[in-house]
Amino acid sequence: MTSSAPVPPPPGARLHRLHTARGDFAAVDSPVPSGVEPRGVVLMVPGFTGSKEDFTLLHEPLNARGYRIVAVDGRGQHESDGPEHDESAYTQDELAKDVLAQAAALGTPLHLLGHSLGGLIARAAVLLDSSPFRSLTLMASGPAEVSDSQKQRIKLLHDTLAVLTMPEVWEAILAMGPPEEVGGPARGIGDLGQLQRRWLGTKPAQLIATGRQLCTEPDRVAELAAVPLPFHVLSGSRDDAWPVTLLDDMAVRLNARRSVVAGAEHSPNMDQPLPTAHALADFWDDAGQDLN
Secondary structure (H helix, E strand, O other): OOOOOOOOOOOOOOOEEEEEEEEEEEEEEEOOOOOOEEEEEEEEEEEEOOOOOHHHHHHHHHHOEEEEEEEOOOOOOOHHHHOOOOOHOOOOOHHHHHHHHHHHHHOOOOEEEEHHHHHHHHHHHHHOOOOOOOEEEEEEOOOOOOOOOHHHHHHHHHHHOOOHHHHHHHHHHHHHOOOOOOOOOOOOOOOOHHHHHHHHOHHHHHHHHHHHHHHHHHOOOOHHHHHHOOOEEEEEEEOOOOOHHHHHHHEEEEEEEEEEEEEOOOHHHOOOHHHHHHHHHHHHHHHHHHHH
C-alpha cells in the first residue's frame, strides 16, 4: 500500500515547523478568526502512537471560542524528526524539555493540554517549570502507569519492534485487523493510508521508550498538586488505559475541574469533539478569570 497525502489541516490553520532551541517540530497552528475576541493560546501534546492530527476536530470549535490552537508532533513522532534507534533521546525528561522549548518559542503564556502519554509528558514539563503555563489539562491521562491490558499490548509492540522493521510491523498490523488501536492507548484520525503514513514516520526508538514510560510511570499527583496552576481532568465515560474511577480520584487529589464526556472513550477529542471542546473552553475561560 502506498501512503496517502497528509491529513488536511482545519480551515484557516497552517502546517509549519515550530522552530525552538531544541530543534524543529511539526505543528498545525489555527488562529482565532477575525471578529472573535482572542482569549488565549493552547499547546496540545498527543499520545502514544498519536500525532498532532488527533486534535483536528477540536480546532474549529475552540477557535470560535477565542482560542488559538497549536498542536505538535513530539520528537520522533510522525512529522517531527528524531533518532531512529537512540532511546535516550526519548526519556520523559527530554520530551518534557521539548514541551518547554515549544512554549518558549510560542512566546506567550499557554494553556497546556496533554492526551494520554502526552498528559504524562505535559505533567513532567509543568513539574520542571510551570511559569510558561496558565493551566494544565490532562485528557484521558492517569496518575501513574497504564492498565494491565494496555501493558500487554505495549509489550507485544515492543517485542515486535525488536525483530521487525516499521513497514513489516505495519503489514503485521493489517493482518491482525483494524489498525486504529494497535500498539497502545491512542488512535489516529484519517483513512488507512494516512494512518500508515503516520506509522511509517514515527521512529521505533520513540515507540519503545515511550511505551516503557507508560508501563512504569510513578504516581506524581502529590508533586503536581503543589504546583500553583488550575488543573482539569477530562475523559470519556469509559477508558481502557486508566479506569475512570482512577481519573475521578486523581481530580480530587489535584482539586481539579473534572469533565466526563458522555459517549466517548479514550479519545474524547475524536469520539465527541464538540462536547469535549465546550468543556475545554469553559475551563480555560474560568482559568483565565482566576489569573486576572
